[in-house]
Amino acid sequence: GENVEQHPSTLSVQEGDSAVIKCTYSDSASNYFPWYKQELGKGPQLIIDIRSNVGEKKDQRIAVTLNKTAKHFSLHITETQPEDSAVYFCAAHTSGGSYIPTFGRGTSLIVHP
Amino acid sequence: ETGVTQSPTHLIKTRGQQVTLRCSSQSGHNTVSWYQQALGQGPQFIFQYYREEENGRGNFPPRFSGLQFPNYSSELNVNALELDDSALYLCASSLALDATNTGELFFGEGSRLTVL
Numbered sequence: 089g090e091n092v093e094q095h096p097s098t099l100s101v102q103e104g105d106s107a108v109i110k111c112t113y114s115d116s117a118s119n120y121f122p123w124y125k126q127e128l129g130k131g132p133q134l135i136i137d138i139r140s141n142v143g144e145k146k147d148q149r150i151a152v153t154l155n156k157t158a159k160h161f162s163l164h165i166t167e168t169q170p171e172d173s174a175v176y177f178c179a180a181h182t183s184g185g186s187y188i189p190t191f192g193r194g195t196s197l198i199v200h201p
Numbered sequence: 202e203t204g205v206t207q208s209p210t211h212l213i214k215t216r217g218q219q220v221t222l223r224c225s226s227q228s229g230h231n232t233v234s235w236y237q238q239a240l241g242q243g244p245q246f247i248f249q250y251y252r253e254e255e256n257g258r259g260n261f262p263p264r265f266s267g268l269q270f271p272n273y274s275s276e277l278n279v280n281a282l283e284l285d286d287s288a289l290y291l292c293a294s295s296l297a298l299d300a301t302n303t304g305e306l307f308f309g310e311g312s313r314l315t316v317l
Contacts, residue, residue, distance in 0.1 A: 094243075100303065131205070131291050131308030140211070177243050188234070188257050189306070191243035 090115040094192025098104050102200050107168050109195045111178035112160040120181040121154060125155065128176045129186050135176075136163070167198045205294050205309035213315045214282050222277040222312045224292030232256070233275040234306065235267060236291040244291055250275060279314075287316045 091114040101107050113121075119140035124132035137150045138145045138161065145152050149168075154161040165172055175196050190192035206225045226233050230261050233253045236244035246259035250269035264280040275295070279286060281290035290313075 092243075117240065124306075124308075129310065131293070131310050132306075134305050137305075188246055188249060190246070190261075193243045194241070 089156070089189040090180055090182055092178060092190050092192045094178050094195060096195060098196045098198070100198045100200065101168055103168060103170060107165045107172070107197055107199075109163045109176055109178070109197070110160060110182075111192050113160075113180040113190075114159070115180065116156075116159065117183050118180040118182045120189075121152070122181070123150075123152060123178050124133065124179065124191075125174045126176045126177065126194070132173050132177055156166060163185055165197075168197075168201050170199050173197055173199045204301065207290075207292050208310050209312055210310070211315075212314045213317060215317050216284060218282050218283055218316075219278065220282060220314060221281045221289050222292075222314075223276070223277075224275045224309060225293075226294035226295075227267050227307045228273070228309070230294035230296055231273055232240035232295045233269055234293045234295070235275070235277045237261070237291065238289040238311070239268060240288070240290055247277070249251045282316045284316050287314060289313050 094111045105189050122137035125135045126132040136150050136152050138154050149166050151164045175194045177194050178192040181189040205227050208223050217304045234249040235247040240246045247261050249257040253269045266278045269275045289311040291311045295306050
């Protein structure tokens, strides 16, 4: 089955800095890569996603890049703000009917004011 | 549009007991998935239901079972509870993945189960 590795497990930055979280996946058939943000006491919420037919996608301060050859994808957050502090999860989905993503172990992002 | 709601939010059980967790899907969603999230870990897929039928299962023993009802709400049942079952149980609803939608998961806030 799919295996998703996520790094780092903890990331601490100053407000205004950029943050980068990286994930690798094992199944070359995976073609959909969502990122979720989980705030304390809440369920994960989708923040951005990318399909395998594009290399980069941007939505305001967040962007995701995908390298299918190397089987890795990254989340980039620019101009970080304290409200960006949360746990971020990457996921990879192997197509074939059911939407059953495999999640990474998460990155705890701390943005210091 | 009503979001995904789960109940109970917290519960404490002892080893060997049974538990039922409930989930109401987001309006219009026909697929529900259950995940187990241990402390400091990512969500681990338990199973998925589509139109009342199990549509996929992760690496969990048979004592984890589920149901989906005609209104697309769902239950997760766990029998013979073990200490390692202590976790946050997340329910997520979605539309079935097809050419017109990504199958985005909409999560509830979870049910935190503690097994003593």
